[in-house]
Amino acid sequence: MKSTKSLFARPLAFFLVVLLFAQQNWATCGGGGGGGVGGMGGGGMSMDQTYPVPWKLIKPEDPPLKEGLAVYWFPSSFEETQKSSLRFSHTLSNxxxxxxxxxxxxxxSTIGQKLANGExxxxxxxxxxxxxxxxxxxxNNGMLKVDQVEKLVETEMKKRKETVEQQLKAAKEKAKSGDNQNAISSYREVVTQKCMFPDKxxxxxxxxxxxxxxxxxDVPDGINMDPKVMAQVDSAMKKGLQAENDSRYLEAERFYAQAHRIDPVDPTPLRYLGELYRHHIGDWDKARTTFNQILSMNADPISRAVALHGLGKITIHEGDFKKGLHLMEDSVKEYPLALAYRNLxxxxxxxxxxxxxxxxxxxxLEIEPHDSFNLIFAAAFKAGNGHGDEALKIAKENESxxxxxxxxAAIYAQLGQKEKAVALLKRHFFEYERYKSVRAKEMMEARVDIVFASLRNDKAFMALTDGxxxxxxxPMNQHPANGGGR
Structure with missing residues (x-):
């Protein structure tokens, strides 16, 4: 096991690889850029986990926290973070x-020296x-388990909730005795706790x-922390994820929607639904509505980042390039997703x-350095930047x-192999994609994508993308397409 010193002596970018371990095992992505499965497609982690904990690396330049609580995880090594049960937790995600x-x-770090010195x-x-x-x-013997952290947070939240309940009770007594001014003051104090205790x-x-x-x-409802309700949501989400991984998209929609109905305030089912609509089914009206719903909630950073990215993709396709760019930039500020970096x-x-x-x-690549789809995506850029042999090698190794x-297809098009590029695009449009609405968008994206500029006068390419x-x-001045990043 590596020492703490060696862990943090590595560049920050490599540590981010560890933080973004909440990826899925099968990249359901159009063209290798990711998409679907709640916006986390394209990595190498478990296929049946739908509640990654949104761990973020604390940097010196980050603004100070303003409210609530903070769980600080001080890991011992890269190996520990990659294997830790702290990566996934419905409770911590909630x-x-x-x-x-x-x-x-x-x-x-400064916060580490203050809170974990000598630990x-x-x-x-x-x-x-x-x-x-x-x-x-x-x-315990070098192992920190997620149930320990869950209990730590749950105990403090229960204690704080009891305090808020006492404040409510005292305020009611004041109002009952006619002391409205102090009652109002006490009630207002409870309202300031709306993020942590929305029901109170x-x-x-x-x-x-x-x-x-x-x-x-008015204060919106809070997420349901009842273990029985959470178990029902978990069951529906895992069934939905399995259906999505098996390309049974309408069945996946049914299960994700079921999870949303069980707990309408949980943003995770909405995140999976929004990506399903955007990426696989091609119903962008539903995707837009779903993403905006997430942004109107007290949603976790991952859900907000996926929603901002999805809206950015849709906005770019609709022709408002700068607005779409800013939405994707906001996405990676909220939480660094490989998907959003690819599309940037x-x-x-x-x-x-x-x-x-x-x-x-x-x-x-820093987030997903060994993911085949990520490597192919990078190779598509190499092909156009003087590294054709390297790109071609990656393409041949992963052509299946x-x-x-x-x-x-982008790699072969930029290397002058037009027939091969058209054949792979045909495979993408008619074997991988299942819905006409998605094909129509991606055919348009292929027509304007700079990586296929050499095919714009090719009859086979134009016929293939006729839809x-x-x-x-x-444009004369090349504007961005969405296809390669998905």
Missing amino acids: YANQCVTMAVADAR KLPVAVLATPDGNLVGKAQN AKDAVKELKKLGVTDVA AVYWNSEGDLAKADFYTNKA LLPASYNL ADGRLPI
Whole structure:
């Protein structure tokens, strides 16, 4: 096992690979860029996990936390983080929707020295936003288990909820005795806890309105933490994920929708539904509605990032390139997804800014360095940048990968092998894709994608893409397409 020093001596970018371990094993991606399976397609982790914990690396330049609580995970090594049960947890994922930040930090950092100084790693620490210790979950023989961290958070949340309930009770007693001014003050204090305890804040708002207070907004419902309800959601989500991995998309939609009905406030079923509509079924009206619904909720960082990326993709296809770009940039600020980095690379490659395209391609590779689809995506850029032999080698090694057909075609097109490129595009459109609405969008994207510029006068290519939806005019100044990043 590597020492703590060797763990954090590595470049930050490589540590991000560990943080984004919540990927799926089968990349359901048009052209190798990812998409579907809740926006996490394209990696190498478990196929049956739908609740990755949104761990984020805490950096010195990050703004301070303002509310809630923070779980700081101080790991002992790369190996520990790659194998840790802390990677997936429905419970911790739900708490991330309630202002509980999930953070990974260097034990030698400022916050590490304050909270984990002298601790045997790994250790998880629960703290207030200003960095005051609340509690710790310590390892047993080098193993830190997710149920320890769940219990740590649940215990503190239960304690805080009891305090809020006492505040509500005291406020009601004040109102009952006629002390409305102090009652209102106490109720307002409860409302400030709306992110962590929305049900109690709703009660406080209701009582404030009874007292004539009109300047308080309604509080949305909170996520359901009942273990029985969570188990029902888990069951439906896993059935949906299995159906999606098996390309049974309408069945997947049915199970994801079932999970959403069980707990309408949980953003994860919506995240999977939104990506299913956007990427596989091609119903972008439903995708847009679903993504906007996520952004209107107290959603976890992964769900917000996937929603912002999805809206960015849709917006670019509709012709508002700069707005779409900004949405995808906002996505990676919210949470760094390889999917969003790939599509940022597509944007800048099509704009002719090869330096930015290379930068974002490498960011995606840092997150998923061994993923075949990621490597093919990068090879498509290499093919157009003087590294044709290397790109061709990668293409030949991975030619059997059906979901990679689009980017494989891009490699061959840029190397002058037009017939091979058209054949692979045909495979992509008519063997991989299942829905006409998706084909229409991707045929349009192929027509404007700079990687297929050499095919625009090719009769076979134009005939193959005859079903393009016409939403993206072929410009003189090349605008970005969406196809390669998916």
